[in-house]
Structure formats: structure tokens, C-alpha cells
Amino acid sequence: MQTTAAAVTALIEEFAKLPGIGPKTAQRLTFFLLRSPADQTRRLADAIIRMKEQVITCSTCFNITETDPCPICASPQRDHGLICVVEEPLDVLAIEKTDTFRGVYHVLNGALSPMEGIGPKDLRIAELVARVQHSSGEVREVILATNPNYEGDYTAAYIAPLLRPLNVTLTRLARGLPLGGDLEYADEGTLSRALEGRRAFEG
Amino acid sequence: MPTPHVYKSEALVLRHINFGEADRILTLVTPQHGKISAIAKGSRKVTSKLASAVDLVTRAQFVLATGRELDVVTQAVVQERFDHLRESLWHATAGYTVAEALDRALAEREPHPDIYVLALDTLRRLDADADAWLADPTPQNPAGPTSRGWAAMRFFDLVLLDLLGYRPAFHTCVSCENPLQAVEDNGFNAELGGAVCPSCSRYAQRRLPLLTLKVLRLVQTTEWHALPVMRLDQRTRDDVEGVLQSILSLNLERSLKSWNLLH
Ligand SMILES: [Zn+2]
Ligand SMILES: [Zn+2]
Numbered sequence: 223m224q225t226t227a228a229a230v231t232a233l234i235e236e237f238a239k240l241p242g243i244g245p246k247t248a249q250r251l252t253f254f255l256l257r258s259p260a261d262q263t264r265r266l267a268d269a270i271i272r273m274k275e276q277v278i279t280c281s282t283c284f285n286i287t288e289t290d291p292c293p294i295c296a297s298p299q300r301d302h303g304l305i306c307v308v309e310e311p312l313d314v315l316a317i318e319k320t321d322t323f324r325g326v327y328h329v330l331n332g333a334l335s336p337m338e339g340i341g342p343k344d345l346r347i348a349e350l351v352a353r354v355q356h357s358s359g360e361v362r363e364v365i366l367a368t369n370p371n372y373e374g375d376y377t378a379a380y381i382a383p384l385l386r387p388l389n390v391t392l393t394r395l396a397r398g399l400p401l402g403g404d405l406e407y408a409d410e411g412t413l414s415r416a417l418e419g420r421r422a423f424e425g
Numbered sequence: 426m427p428t429p430h431v432y433k434s435e436a437l438v439l440r441h442i443n444f445g446e447a448d449r450i451l452t453l454v455t456p457q458h459g460k461i462s463a464i465a466k467g468s469r470k471v472t473s474k475l476a477s478a479v480d481l482v483t484r485a486q487f488v489l490a491t492g493r494e495l496d497v498v499t500q501a502v503v504q505e506r507f508d509h510l511r512e513s514l515w516h517a518t519a520g521y522t523v524a525e526a527l528d529r530a531l532a533e534r535e536p537h538p539d540i541y542v543l544a545l546d547t548l549r550r551l552d553a554d555a556d557a558w559l560a561d562p563t564p565q566n567p568a569g570p571t572s573r574g575w576a577a578m579r580f581f582d583l584v585l586l587d588l589l590g591y592r593p594a595f596h597t598c599v600s601c602e603n604p605l606q607a608v609e610d611n612g613f614n615a616e617l618g619g620a621v622c623p624s625c626s627r628y629a630q631r632r633l634p635l636l637t638l639k640v641l642r643l644v645q646t647t648e649w650h651a652l653p654v655m656r657l658d659q660r661t662r663d664d665v666e667g668v669l670q671s672i673l674s675l676n677l678e679r680s681l682k683s684w685n686l687l688h
Contacts, residue, residue, distance in 0.1 A: 242446035336518070337440055337525050370471075372481035375511035376521070383514065407447070407470040424512060424559045 230256065282353070284329040284346045286311045294326055301325045303362040306417075307350060307381065309333050309369055312406040317367070320414040325365075328353065333373040334380055342380065351384050363391040365420055369405050370395065382423055393420040430491040434458055435504060437544060438483050439524040443469060450495065451479055453487070454527050454544070459535040463489055465498040478503045482510070482520045484545065507548050509555035516555035519578050523547055526581075529677040530589055539588050543581065546649070550577035572655055575662060576644065580652065582669040583645045591676045593668075594619030595642045600628050609635050615671040631671065637664040 230252055237248035255263050279285065280292035287293070294300055294314075304325030308314055314327050330345045342348075354361045364385055368374035382392050396419030408416070436453035439460075444450045447469045453461045468475040478485035478501030488500035510516040523544050531537055554574030586592055597604050599619040605611055612621045612629020620638065621628045640655060657665075 336521055337528070338442065372483075372511060372517075372520075376514075376517045379512055379514040379517050404469045404471065407472065409472075412471075 279329075283327045284331060284349065285314050285327055299324075302357075303360050304365070305350075305354070305361055305363070306365045306367050308367050308405065309374065309377075310406065313367065316406050316408060316410075316413060317417070320410045320417065322414040323417055325363075330368070330377065333368055333377045335373050345377070347381060347384070350381065351388075354385060354388050354390060359389075361388075361390055363393060365393045365395070365417070366423055367395050367405065367417075371404075374405075378423060392423040394423040395420055431488060431499070432458075432491075433486070433488050435484060435486050436461070437524075437527075437541070437548075438479055438481050438485070439528045441465075441479060441481060447473075449479055451498070452528055454531060454541055455487075455536075456538040456541045457536050459537060460528070460531045460533050461489070461496060462533070463487075463496040463498050464492070465501070468498070475501050477506075480506070482507055482524055482548065505545075505548075507552040509559060510548065510552045513555045513558055516551050516558070516574060519551050519574070520548060522578070523551075523581060526585060526673070526677060530585065537588070540585065543584050543588065547577055547581040550574070550649075572657065575657075576652060576655060577649075579640075579644050579665060579669065580649055582673060583641070586669075586672065586676070587645075589676065591618065591672065592645075593641075593672055595638060595645060598622035598625055600625035605638070607635060611635075611638060613668050613671070615675045618672070631667065632664075633668065634661070634664060636661050637668065640665050641668060 233252045233255070234245070234248045237243055237251050238245050240248075243251070255266070276288050277286050278288070278290060280287045280290055280295055282291050282295040285292050285294070289296070301324050305328050306317065306323060306325055307328045307330060308317070309330050309332055311329055314329060317323050317327075328346065328350050330347065330350070332340055332345055334340060334342065334345065350364075354364065366378035366381060368377045378394055385392060395416040405413070434455040434457060436455040438451055439454055440452040441449045444464065447467050449465045449468045451463050451465055453463060455461060465475045465479045467473045468479045470476065475498060477483070478487070479498065483503060484505040486502045486504055487498060489496045490499050507520065510520050527540065527544055531540065551574055554571055554577065558571055558574065583593075595605070597619075598621050599614060599617040600621050601624065603622055603624075605620055605622055608623065610623045610626070611633040612623075612626055612631065613619070613633045614621050614628045614630050616630075617628060620633055636657075640657065640661065643655075644652065
């Protein structure tokens with residue numbers, strides 16, 4: 223016997239697919255929206271659709287953006303000679319929140335993980351090398367700000383020998399960063415100290 | 426509901442996959458309980474007390490609670506992180522290879538303390554070698570290991586095959602069982618599990634030059650601390666690796682992905 227309207231069940235199922243949302247929370251969100259005014263639910267639905275239709279990746283730094291190049295790559299205020307290489311767009315967000323970094327970014331779209339089948343071709347590594355190469359000497363420093371864990375260290379160790387012949391200084395975030403976790407979860411103070419105290423990378 | 430059984434063990438983290446918003450599912454190898462799968466809740470957050478202990482290729486002291494499907498990590502303290510190894514591409518790849526080989530070779534809950542010790546010894550040798558290499562990278566081969574680091578991996582391959590019961594034969598022909606002669610045209614057959622003499626060359630899957638055979642024999646029959654420094658050209662290194670890789674991939678079912686990344 224069907225006890226709940228099919229449309230309600232469908233929305234509960236969709237919510238439950240989201241990260242961090244279990245069946246209980248999915249139900250709560252659905253019934254909250256059911257009781258909300260129609261225009262509020264419409265704004266939420268529109269925002270989701272707009273996000274999907276309008277967000278693209280920047281063809282220079284591969285961060286998510288609504289314009290190409292993205293506002294950071296297009297800004298004359300930013301230092302285009304300093305590239306901070308991160309794994310995910312969320313890491314850009316975390317570093318931007320610290321308000322201490324004036325350079326530009328390069329989003330790899332993950333980290334190397336040979337056992338899980340993620341190789342160099344799955345990441346924007348070739349694009350990074352080409353970007354530094356084609357900058358005709360403008361790029362002075364590349365900060366390898368991949369996560370402070372094995373995959374992140376490994377990815378930095380993979381990229382370093384590719385960039386070293388191009389005459390750029392390579393740095394890695396300072397060791398003060400708690401080890402093993404993902405950058406996106408670091409607090410702003412820790413992250414800005416890690417950026418300021420970055421060290422030369424030998425690998 | 427029965428109280429969960431809580432137990433302590435040191436373990437090496439072989440694999441982890443992200444799960445949910447901030448959790449990780451780990452594959453651990455322990456000396457006494459063999460290979461275990463466990464969930465470390467919230468461990469992707471840098472603020473988590475578990476974060477540094479559940480990183481790959483890290484040895485940590487774990488407290489685990491038996492769960493319905495997966496054991497749950499309740500505490501974990503890092504014992505050894507192999508920091509140098511991670512910063513050199515070759516050594517970090519070797520670290521992955523060790524973890525991947527153990528993951529393939531061991532079954533869940535089947536203890537194999539010898540293999541656990543071999544893995545740790547190998548990681549320590551690689552870490553020491555990476556430290557030396559980072560201090561003075563050889564300009565001719567910027568991505569390569571020193572001869573010691575390379576030997577540590579071949580020692581790992583051969584001892585692992587031994588401990589798993591797949592010791593390859595390098596003294597007699599696996600087909601006719603005659604002693605092998607010191608000649609350039611011996612061969613190797615992974616399915617038959619060893620070297621083949623020139624008269625049995627129809628079974629040879631690959632060549633086994635004399636120097637390659639000598640290196641394999643030496644590493645197979647020598648304790649680590651007694652192993653001399655071997656200065657080998659790249660071709661011989663590749664030959665030795667190729668022989669070992671063919672027999673390891675046969676016995677561990679698929680070829681090792683981490684090894685392929687560098688080749
Ligand atoms: Zn951009
Ligand atoms: Zn024979």
C-alpha cells in the first residue's frame with residue numbers, strides 16, 4: 223500500500239543521495255520544503271538548475287566559474303607569476319577565505335592514486351606544465367598545495383620533476399598543517415600560516 | 426544489542442577510500458589479525474585526531490571495535506610516517522607498490538606476521554634511501570633510486586614470493602631439472618616458476634641474460650645486511666624487474682598498477 227505521495231518519496235530519495243545526508247535528514251528536509259511557501263521552494267529549485275547550467279570550468283586554472291577566464295585569472299590585481307596548485311575547487315575556496323594569497327590557482331581535479339586507478343592523464347597536470355611553459359618566464363613560483371597526505375605528497379613529487387626544468391621555484395605548504403587530512407577542512411589561521419611559511423620542495 | 430568487542434593492534438594502512446562526507450574506509454594489515462577493513466569516521470578533517478594515523482603507508486597503533494559489517498576505528502596514534510619516501514617520486518611509487526602487493530597477496534583475517542615485518546623493513550629501507558637521495562639527487566638519473574633503494578625493492582619481491590610459497594627456481598632448469606650453466610641464452614617462464622636452460626628454450630617466455638640471472642640468484646640467497654652494493658646498468662635493472670614482475674603479476678593475479686605508472 224502506498225502511504226506517502228510518490229512525489230514526496232522521490233524527493234526524499236534524491237536528498238538521501240547527497241553526501242552527509244542520511245534517510246532521516248532527507249525526510250526532514252522534504253517535509254520542511256513541503257510546508258514552505260511556494261516561492262521559496264521555487265528559488266531553491268532555480269538556484270540548483272542555474273548552478274548546473276551556468277557553472278563552467280575556467281580554461282586557464284580549471285576552477286569552477288561563470289565566466290571564462292574566471293574572475294581570479296582575469297584580475298590585474300592578482301600576481302600571475304605565483305601559481306598555487308590545489309586538488310579541488312573547494313581548496314581554492316578555503317585559501318581565498320584566508321585573504322592572504324594574492325597569486326592565481328591551478329585546480330588539478332584530484333590527486334594521483336595508482337591503486338584506485340587515477341593516473342596523470344586524469345588530472346590537469348599536462349595543462350599546468352603547458353601553462354608555465356607558455357608564460358614565457360612570467361611564472362616565478364609554483365606552490366604545490368596538494369593535500370598534506372600520501373596521495374597529495376605523491377602528486378607533488380610527480381609534478382616537481384616536470385616543472386623543475388622550466389626554471390621556477392617550487393614550494394610546498396609548511397609542515398605546521400595537520401598531517402593526513404584534506405586541505406578544504408583546514409581552518410583559516412592554520413592555512414594562512416602554512417602558506418606564509420611555505421618551504422622549498424626537493425622531490 | 427551486544428557490547429562491541431574492542432581490540433588493539435598496530436597496523437599498516439594499505440588503502441583508503443573516501444566515504445560519505447568526511448569518513449574513510451581503510452584496508453589495514455596487522456601482524457596478528459591479518460588484513461582488516463575498518464571505517465574511520467570524520468578522518469578526512471584535518472582537525473580529526475584520526476587524520477594523520479589513517480594516511481596511506483603509515484604505521485599506527487589502532488583501537489578497533491567490531492562492527493556489523495566493518496570494524497570501527499575508535500583511536501589511532503601514528504608510530505611511523507616514512508616522511509622522506511613520500512617526497513621522491515620513485516620511492517613513493519615503491520611505497521605504493523609494497524602496499525598494493527600486500528593488499529593483493531593477503532586474505533582478510535589470515536595473519537602473516539612475516540610478510541608484515543618484510544613490508545615494514547622494506548619501507549624503512551626505502552625511507553632511508555629517499556633521505557640520502559633527497560640530500561644528493563644523482564644528476565644523471567633525477568627520478569631514479571640509488572642502487573640500495575632499487576635493491577630493497579627486488580629483495581622485497583623475492584622474499585615476498587618465498588613467503589607466499591612461489592619461490593622461483595634460478596639454479597636448475599624448471600623443465601629438464603638440469604643445473605643451469607653460466608651462459609647468456611637461458612630463459613625464464615613465469616607459469617613454470619623459474620629459469621629454463623637453452624635446450625628447453627621452447628618454454629622461454631623471456632630472455633634471462635647471465636648478469637640478470639646472477640643478480641636474481643644473489644638477492645634470493647643473501648640476507649639483506651650482507652647484500653653487496655650492485656652497480657647495474659639500466660638495462661639489467663629493467664631485465665631483473667621484468668622477470669620479477671612477470672612472476673608477481675601471475676601470482677598476485679593482476680599486474681601491479683602502481684608499478685605501471687612509472688613505466
Ligand atoms: Zn581561472
Ligand atoms: Zn632444461
